[in-house]
Amino acid sequence: MxxxxxxxxxxxxxxxxxxxxxxxxxxxxxxxxxxxxxxxxxxxxxxxxxxxxxxxxxxxxxxxxPGIEEAVRERLRTGVVHTSTFYLIREQVELAERIADASGIPDPVVFFTSSGTEAVETALLLATQYRGSHQVIALRYGYHGRSFGSLAVTGDRTWQGRGLSPLRVAYVHGGERRRGALAGLGDEDYVRACARDLEETIQTCTPERTAAMIAEPVQGIAGAVPSAPGQLAAYQEVLRRYDIPLIVDEVQTGWGRTGRYWGHQWHDVAPDVLVFAKGVGNGFAMGGLVGRRAIMSALTAPSISSFGGNPLSLTAALATLNHIDACxxxxxxxxxxxxxxxxxxxxxxxxxxxxxxxxxxxxxxxxxxxxxxxxxxxxxxxxxxxxxxxxxxxxxxxxxxxxxxxxxxxxxxxxxxxxxxxxxxxxxxxxxxx
Known part of the structure; x- marks a missing residue:
C-alpha cells in the first residue's frame, strides 16, 4: 500500500x-x-x-x-555512529565519569538510555528490584514520562490517560500551594504538613517495604511549580527513617537550567538515584541515570539499551557539557x-x-x-x-x-x-x- x-x-x-x-x-x-x-x-x-x-x-x-557541530561532524567522519554496549566506548566512560563526579552521589554507577522516559523506567525497575516491592510514592502534579511505568508515577490526570498501572502508587503533596487542603499555609507550616502527610501515607497506605519515592525539584509539565523551600529535604528525612530511596527526576531541571547544575541542589537533598536527559544532548537523543552502587547493581539478569550511550549522542553530550562548563x-x-x-x-x-x-x-x-x-x-x-x-x-x-x-x-x-x-x-x- x-x-x-x-x-x-x-x-x-x-x-x-x-x-x-x-x-x-x-x-x-x-x-x-x-x-x-x-x-x-x-x-x-x-x-x-x-x-x-x-x-x-x-x-x-x-x-x-559551532563546538557541538564540529564534534559531531568529526564523529560522523569516523564512520562509527553506533556499535553497541557489548563493546568498549571511550566517550561513554568519559561522560559517565563526568556525570558521576557532578552528581555528588557516593560510589556512583551510571547507565545511559535514549530518553528521559526510558531513564525513569530504568530507575523504577532498579528500585523495585532492590527493595522487592512495586510500591512507589510520587508527587501530585508530577510528570515522569510517557511509558507504562513512568505514567503510573505521573500525578497529573491530563497525561495519565486511563490510569492502568504496573505499579502501586501513593501520591503526596507536590509544589502546588494555592489549591487543595494545604492552600494558604506559609513555608514552614506547609513543609511540616507535607512531611506529616508523607509519614502518615507510609504508615497507613503502603506495604511494609516501599521501592522508592520519585520527585522533581521543579514540576515542569505542571507549569514550572517549584517545591517549597525545605520540602524535599523534609521528605528525605522521613524517607530515611523507613530506608526508602529517593529518586530525583532532573530531566527538565538538570544541566544548569534552574541556576544550579542540578535542581535538587537548591533543596539540600542527596539523591539515591538521579535521572537525567533532555539538555545533556542539546537535541541529540540522550538520557540516563546515576545512582548508588547497591541500587544500580540490583538487576540479576543482563540488561542493555540498544541506543543508549551510542557514540554519536555521547559525542554531542560531551561537547554540550564542555560548552556549559566553559560559559x-x-x-x-x-x-x-x-x-x-x-x-x-x-x-x-x-x-x-x-x-x-x-x-x-x-x-x-x-x-x-x-x-x-x-x-x-x-x-x-x-x-x-x-x-x-x-x-x-x-x-x-x-x-x-x-x-x-x-x-x-x-x-x-x-x-x-x-x-x-x-x-x-x-x-x-x-x-x-x-
Whole structure:
C-alpha cells in the first residue's frame, strides 16, 4: 500500500493522517522550523522567531552551536555512529565519569538510555528490584514520562490517560500551594504538613517495604511549580527513617537550567538515584541515570539499551557539557532567569487574567485564570501563545490545567533578548484580553 496521494496534500494534512491523534501540535496554524542559530529559529515561510521553549528544555545551549557541530561532524567522519554496549566506548566512560563526579552521589554507577522516559523506567525497575516491592510514592502534579511505568508515577490526570498501572502508587503533596487542603499555609507550616502527610501515607497506605519515592525539584509539565523551600529535604528525612530511596527526576531541571547544575541542589537533598536527559544532548537523543552502587547493581539478569550511550549522542553530550562548563551557564541561567522572572512579574502585576508568574532560573511559567478566581483559563493562555507567535516569540503551552505559558529558552540568551521577550509576553497578554 502506498501513500503517494497523501503526500500531495499539505504537510499538516499529511501529519494528521499518518500521525496519532494523541500527539498534539502548537498553534492554529502549526509551523515547521527549518533553520536555527543561537536562540533564533526560522520557519518554512522564512519568518524568524526567538525560540523560548528549547524543544521542551532540550536545546540547552541553543541552535547551531559551532563546538557541538564540529564534534559531531568529526564523529560522523569516523564512520562509527553506533556499535553497541557489548563493546568498549571511550566517550561513554568519559561522560559517565563526568556525570558521576557532578552528581555528588557516593560510589556512583551510571547507565545511559535514549530518553528521559526510558531513564525513569530504568530507575523504577532498579528500585523495585532492590527493595522487592512495586510500591512507589510520587508527587501530585508530577510528570515522569510517557511509558507504562513512568505514567503510573505521573500525578497529573491530563497525561495519565486511563490510569492502568504496573505499579502501586501513593501520591503526596507536590509544589502546588494555592489549591487543595494545604492552600494558604506559609513555608514552614506547609513543609511540616507535607512531611506529616508523607509519614502518615507510609504508615497507613503502603506495604511494609516501599521501592522508592520519585520527585522533581521543579514540576515542569505542571507549569514550572517549584517545591517549597525545605520540602524535599523534609521528605528525605522521613524517607530515611523507613530506608526508602529517593529518586530525583532532573530531566527538565538538570544541566544548569534552574541556576544550579542540578535542581535538587537548591533543596539540600542527596539523591539515591538521579535521572537525567533532555539538555545533556542539546537535541541529540540522550538520557540516563546515576545512582548508588547497591541500587544500580540490583538487576540479576543482563540488561542493555540498544541506543543508549551510542557514540554519536555521547559525542554531542560531551561537547554540550564542555560548552556549559566553559560559559558557566548555570550561573548565567540564574542571572538572566531572575531578570526575566522579575520583569514579567512587574509588567504583568496588574493583569487581571494573570494568576502567577513563577519558576526558577530559566524554567518559568505564566499561569492564567479567570479574573478574581483560581479557575483555570486555558483559552486565555492559548490566545497569548498565538499572539506571542505573531510578535515573533515561540513559547510553550501547558500546565496541569492547560492554562500556562511555559518559558524555557536556551541558557545562552542575552539580557536584551530576555527584556524583549518580557515586552512581547506583556503585549500579547494585553492583546489577548482585548
Amino acid at each position: 502506498t501513500h503517494d496521494g497523501a503526500r500531495n496534500g499539505t504537510l499538516l494534512s499529511r501529519h494528521r493522517k499518518i500521525m496519532p491523534p494523541w500527539m498534539p501540535l502548537f498553534y492554529e496554524e502549526p509551523l515547521e522550523i527549518v533553520r536555527g542559530d543561537g536562540c533564533m529559529v526560522t520557519d518554512s515561510r522564512n519568518k524568524t522567531y526567538m525560540e523560548f521553549y528549547s524543544g521542551i528544555a532540550t536545546n540547552t545551549v541553543g541552535y547551531g552551536v 558557566d551557564l548555570p550561573a548565567r541561567a540564574g542571572q538572566v532567569g531572575a531578570l526575566l522572572l522579575d520583569g514579567l512579574r512587574k509588567s504583568l502585576a496588574d493583569e487581571p487574567w494573570v494568576c502567577e508568574v513563577r519558576g526558577q532560573g530559566l524554567l518559568l511559567a505564566v499561569e492564567y485564570t479567570h479574573p478574581g478566581t483560581l479557575d483555570p483559563a486555558p483559552e486565555m493562555a492559548a490566545k497569548v501563545q498565538e499572539e506571542c507567535r505573531v510578535l515573533a516569540l515561540l513559547v510553550g503551552l501547558g500546565g496541569s490545567f492547560g492554562n500556562c505559558l511555559r518559558i524555557m529558552p536556551p541558557l545562552t540568551i542575552s539580557d536584551e533578548q530576555a527584556v524583549q521577550a518580557t515586552q512581547i509576553i506583556t503585549a500579547a497578554t494585553r492583546e489577548a484580553r482585548g
